[in-house]
Amino acid sequence: MTPTDHHEPELGGDEALAAEYVLGVLPASERQEAARRIETDVDFARLVDRWEDSFSPLAAAYVPVEAPAAVKQAIDRRLFASSKTAPRASLWNSLALWRGLAAAAVVALALVTAWNMQPPAEEPAAPRLVASLESDETDVRYLAFYDETAQTIHLSHVAGARAPDQDFELWVIEGDEPPASLGVIATGERVDVHPEETLRTKLSAGAVLAVSLEPGGGSPTGQPTGPVVAVGDLRSI
Amino acid sequence: MRDRAAFDLLYRQTNAKLFGVCLRVLTDRAEAEEALQEVYVKIWTKADRYAVSDLSPISWLVAVARNHAIDRIRTRRVKQTGLDEAAEIADPTPGPEALAVAGDEGARVHHCLEELEADRAAAVRGAYLVGESYAELAERHGVPLNTMRTWLRRSLMKLKDCLER
Structure with missing residues (x-):
């Protein structure tokens, strides 16, 4: 680091304390x-919160590592051993929290707010379809959120990398028809995907989404040639 | 039990990311596993805090994990000060400058960090990702602690200006 001029302004007061707390220094x-x-x-x-939010894109550099099963056990x-649940557990019944944090709303977890959309409670009843794409055989995991109004599939990459010379391809499968x-x-x-009209019809019908390597x-070939590494049902929320 | 099922699903969807955070900050697998347990206990019991936060759910969860891991490492290092482990403290693992920055390249904070001098941006990134303290940053950059603090606060001022622009 080079000593530069001494008149550069410094962040001070609570603002500095907040930023320093978030950075962890x-x-x-x-x-x-x-x-x-x-x-x-x-x-x-x-x-x-504001500093957490500003710095949060840096967290993309944390490489996900599946924790050993013993941790969850x-x-x-610790939480559920006694018949008496943790004192605050009832909060998990709060609807707002459910929408934000849990359930099929885990999809909302990464998506709804991530794309700065309003929480479902304040939205008009536009159809929304979500799918969690995963497989027991791989660690690849995507969350998919289909916004019919915007005609866009929002994909959130949760885990699993592709090899440098390979790609993940997204497929929609309706009934017995071949994947499109x-x-x-x-x-x-x-990642946002913009499906063409014929495929949008399939999506709205609640088709299956799959990711192949x-x-x-x-x-x-126009058909999947590699293994399907993640798959999931589109469901409305 | 509905809330428990929700918690299980939340765990399944997020444990890898949060474990990645704990591993990176704590660098010790056993300690990271212990920290991850504490993080999810915290998430369960402090879920009401989320309701008042403006953060997106995943940012909130990462913040809980990061802050917990950094608290742990900070108290751990206080205890170790003066012991032989001091050598290890002075030599933080792979230079944060070398860290690849993955994903979300378009985010504002990346753009704003690029406006800083390279070594100062690296100090900010390093502090965020591995939880380096002022003392460790000062040691690594070979400057007195107060100088380090001044430099970082100047960087934060510039970042704030840029983020609000």
Whole structure:
């Protein structure tokens, strides 16, 4: 680092504390103090949220690693071992929370807010279809969200990488018909796919979405040539 | 039980990302597994905090995991100070500068980090991803702690200006 001029403005006050807390550079005692303020000071909590939000794209660099099954078992023991559930558990029955965090709304988890859409409660009754694409044989996982109004499939890449010279291709399968290609899935955490009209009809009918592993550039035959690495049913929410 | 099923589904969909966060910050598998347990216990019991947060669900979950992992590493390192492990502290694992930045390249924060000098942007990224403290950053860049703090706060000022532009 080069020492530059001394008149550059520094971030100060609560704004600096919030940013430093989010980055994680503070020593333990100052972190604890900041954590206390978050609990008691709404304005400060909002500053922290804003920095969390600004920096959150950096979290894309965290490589997902499936945790060993023992971890979930240990969590279950801690939370659900006694017949008495955790004191705050009832909050999980809150509808707002469900929409934000849980259930078929886990799809909403990555998608609904991720695309800055309004929560379902405030939306007109536009049809929305979601699918969790996964397979027991692979670690590939996508969440798919079909917005009929925007005629767009939003894909959120949850886990599983493709080899450098291979591509994932998205397919829609309706009934016994052969799969129809929705094209190669671009790399990235969030990808939008714009299906053509005939395929949109299939999607609206609640078809199956599948992801196959193909040579770079996609299937040369127009039908899946590699293994299906993730599959899921489109369902309305 | 409806809420438990929801929790199971949430766990299934998000554990890999959050475990990735814990592993990266803590660098020790056993400790990361323990931290991940605590993170989901926290998520279960503090779900009401989410309701008042403006963050997207996945950002909120990552924030809970990151902050918990950083709290752990911070208290761990305080305990270790003065011990032989001090050598290890002074030599943080692979330079954060070398970290590949994956995904979401178009995000505003990436653009704004590019407006900073390369080494300062690297310090911000390194702090965020592996949870380096001011003391560790100062050590790695060979400057006094107060200088490091000044540099970082200047970077944060520029970032804030850029993010709000």
